[in-house]
Amino acid sequence: MSTSAHLPADTALAGGTVTDRLVEANQRYASGFTDPGMDARPVLKVAVVACMDARLDLHAALGLELGDCHTIRNAGGVVTDDVIRSLTISQRALGTRSVILIHHTGCGLESLTEDFRHELEDEVGQRPPWAVEAFRDVDQDVRQSMQRVRTSPFLLHSDDVRGFVFDVTSGLLREIDPTG
Numbered sequence: 001m002s003t004s005a006h007l008p009a010d011t012a013l014a015g016g017t018v019t020d021r022l023v024e025a026n027q028r029y030a031s032g033f034t035d036p037g038m039d040a041r042p043v044l045k046v047a048v049v050a051c052m053d054a055r056l057d058l059h060a061a062l063g064l065e066l067g068d069c070h071t072i073r074n075a076g077g078v079v080t081d082d083v084i085r086s087l088t089i090s091q092r093a094l095g096t097r098s099v100i101l102i103h104h105t106g107c108g109l110e111s112l113t114e115d116f117r118h119e120l121e122d123e124v125g126q127r128p129p130w131a132v133e134a135f136r137d138v139d140q141d142v143r144q145s146m147q148r149v150r151t152s153p154f155l156l157h158s159d160d161v162r163g164f165v166f167d168v169t170s171g172l173l174r175e176i177d178p179t180g
């Protein structure tokens with residue numbers, strides 16, 4: 001895409017910080033932008049919860065267009081209380097009905113443990129209130145995430161919840177059977 005902020009690595013930071021570079025890319029993007037006149041309600045009535053991994057281009061991987069979906073991302077694509085908050089708003093205020101959960105191969109959370117919290121506590125003097133949500137078995141973690149969505153009392157729609165593992169080497173999704 002012509003709007004990409006990618007530059008050769010050796011010139012990437014030559015003219016300022018990475019944020020400066022992104023702001024410049026935005027100016028190019030906006031110069032060719034026309035108001036699509038869209039409603040905030042996602043066209044496909046779907047919310048995608050995914051890991052923040054840099055190798056996962058959700059729109060390209062799922063054939064999504066601007067305006068199609070909500071994307072909710074965090075480390076691991078974990079269904080935390082804050083993800084439930086976003087899904088609740090997505091469904092109750094903005095009309096989505098389906099939920100797709102996407103974890104992926106080679107996730108950074110597979111190399112962490114809950115010791116991460118204790119190491120943080122040792123370093124900074126307080127333990128973070130959140131769980132690391134590290135995991136060993138990505139399939140099982142997808143199942144747990146599906147279960148958290150399905151059992152949330154706040155959501156209007158929990159009948160169409162499906163979970164997948166994205167293979168970062170092939171680009172393919174593999175669906176996870178919720179019953180294991």
Ligand SMILES: [Zn+2]
Nearest residue numbers: 051053107108
């Ligand atoms: Zn990940």
